[in-house]
Amino acid sequence: MSLTLGIIKPDAVQSGKAGSILSHLEASGFTVKALKMTVMNTVQAGAFYAVHKERPFFDSLVSFMTSGAVIPMVLEDDDAVAKLRAVIGATDPAEAGDGTVRKLFAESKERNAIHASDSDENAASEISFFFCDHERLGI
Numbered sequence: 001m002s003l004t005l006g007i008i009k010p011d012a013v014q015s016g017k018a019g020s021i022l023s024h025l026e027a028s029g030f031t032v033k034a035l036k037m038t039v040m041n042t043v044q045a046g047a048f049y050a051v052h053k054e055r056p057f058f059d060s061l062v063s064f065m066t067s068g069a070v071i072p073m074v075l076e077d078d079d080a081v082a083k084l085r086a087v088i089g090a091t092d093p094a095e096a097g098d099g100t101v102r103k104l105f106a107e108s109k110e111r112n113a114i115h116a117s118d119s120d121e122n123a124a125s126e127i128s129f130f131f132c133d134h135e136r137l138g139i
């Protein structure tokens, strides 16, 4: 078993799709090990997406990710990082496979409903970004 981080993004929270997305993830076999609702500020969102700092969409991405509540969650399954990325589908919902979270629930390439860690190393750092020591005691 391994862990990954997912974030239900502001577009999905605002449009009332968070519960459906969570159900979809559980039905796909993930166990939710930790979960919270929070609002990121500009510094936090900029730090979280620092790898994209030079990309033309960076400012818009930070603005979007701070526009409302997000739901970060720690998910457990066999090969959790690769499995979650398969379950959520391509970044652009227009290119995401049928039945994937982004095909079902995302609006656009930016407003794409959910984030997922892209490696075990990044999963560990992203989990620590959102969940402090005592919130990770049960993991």
Ligand code: CMP
Pocket: 052, 057, 061, 091, 109, 110, 111, 112, 114, 115, 116
């Ligand atoms: P995520 O998986 O959270 O990782 C980086 C995010 O940047 C991505 O989902 C999208 O929300 C956003 N993103 C990636 N590429 C683009 C793009 N070409 N235009 C706008 N937003 C993008």
